[in-house]
Amino acid sequence: MSRIAYVNGSYMPHREGAVHIEDRGYQFADSVYEVVTVLHGSLIDEEPHLDRLERSLSELDMAWPLHRNAMKVVLRQVVRRNHLKYGIVYFQVTRGVAPRNFEFPANTPSSLVVTAKHIPKLAKPIAPGSKGLSVITLPDIRWKRRDIKTTGLLAGCLAKQKAVEAGVQDAWLVDEAGYVTEGTSNNAWIVTRDGELITRDISNDILNGITRRRILKIAQAQGLKVVERAFTPDEVKQAREAFISSASSFVKPVTEIDGKAIGNAQMGELSEVLLKGMYDFMETPQSE
Ligand code: PLP
Numbered sequence: 001m002s003r004i005a006y007v008n009g010s011y012m013p014h015r016e017g018a019v020h021i022e023d024r025g026y027q028f029a030d031s032v033y034e035v036v037t038v039l040h041g042s043l044i045d046e047e048p049h050l051d052r053l054e055r056s057l058s059e060l061d062m063a064w065p066l067h068r069n070a071m072k073v074v075l076r077q078v079v080r081r082n083h084l085k086y087g088i089v090y091f092q093v094t095r096g097v098a099p100r101n102f103e104f105p106a107n108t109p110s111s112l113v114v115t116a117k118h119i120p121k122l123a124k125p126i127a128p129g130s131k132g133l134s135v136i137t138l139p140d141i142r143w144k145r146r147d148i149k150t151t152g153l154l155a156g157c158l159a160k161q162k163a164v165e166a167g168v169q170d171a172w173l174v175d176e177a178g179y180v181t182e183g184t185s186n187n188a189w190i191v192t193r194d195g196e197l198i199t200r201d202i203s204n205d206i207l208n209g210i211t212r213r214r215i216l217k218i219a220q221a222q223g224l225k226v227v228e229r230a231f232t233p234d235e236v237k238q239a240r241e242a243f244i245s246s247a248s249s250f251v252k253p254v255t256e257i258d259g260k261a262i263g264n265a266q267m268g269e270l271s272e273v274l275l276k277g278m279y280d281f282m283e284t285p286q287s288e
Helices: 024-028 046-059 068-081 154-165 210-221 233-238 269-283
Strands: 004-007 010-013 031-039 087-094 111-118 133-139 170-174 180-183 187-191 197-199 226-228 241-246 250-257
Touching: 004 068, 010 068, 024 087, 031 046, 031 269, 046 068, 046 087, 046 210, 068 087, 068 111, 133 154, 154 170, 170 233, 170 250, 187 210, 197 210, 210 226, 210 241, 210 250, 210 269, 233 250, 241 269, 250 269
Parallel strands: 133 170, 133 250, 197 226
Antiparallel strands: 004 010, 004 111, 031 087, 087 111, 170 180, 180 187, 187 197, 187 241, 241 250
């Protein structure tokens, strides 16, 4: 089945999708994006993702490429035309095409690309008892506005590459004060020995994940003890459980950091409860 992409007003075969050489997304990473999970053909948490896109656009003084409602129509069309049941929809807005000058171009429409990817394994939650990810810690060398979801992801790519070269799956990034910020493309969580669920508090230092927010709601509804604060790699080593969250990984256990096993080196009890909570939420019909 051939993949279909949306590029600035047209639906076309994915392999034919292209942008101009002077697109500011290409030249300056002057662009923002979102990734929304599709489960049973429904867009999960679509409104919060669109709200975050709106915030990213507004922080960069960038215009919506389409009216928000028209954008929703395009997202649904991309899901439908790709027969997407399980996977992700990726959408990226750039400041558009203009001669290469640092200052913003006047009267230039922003551009929009939407693609879809099938990920059949999203249909099934990770089995309890599964081993989980190994991570290494690395210095966080990203810019100071990580709260904006831009495509300026080179520091994340460098960290991920170092992780892969070290034989592990991801890196947890550490700020100058010695605290974990987040993973290369996910939020970081631990469960202390006292059963406290901890994830870093919101600031310009991390991206406020939509999955992070959903997990906080699920945890609160379950009466779990949640604290939003920074934690150190040493605390991760002492933790009972650790996991990452993101739109495409939901809740994924982290069972080793810098070569040291976390907890019993398996998916923890609370991670399992939260993953089940995520699936319960996603299985309930999403409002249009
Ligand atoms: N942090 C970073 C740096 C990310 O790139 C992402 C997702 O791409 C996340 C956190 C998780 O965000 P979400 O749950 O909205 O996917």
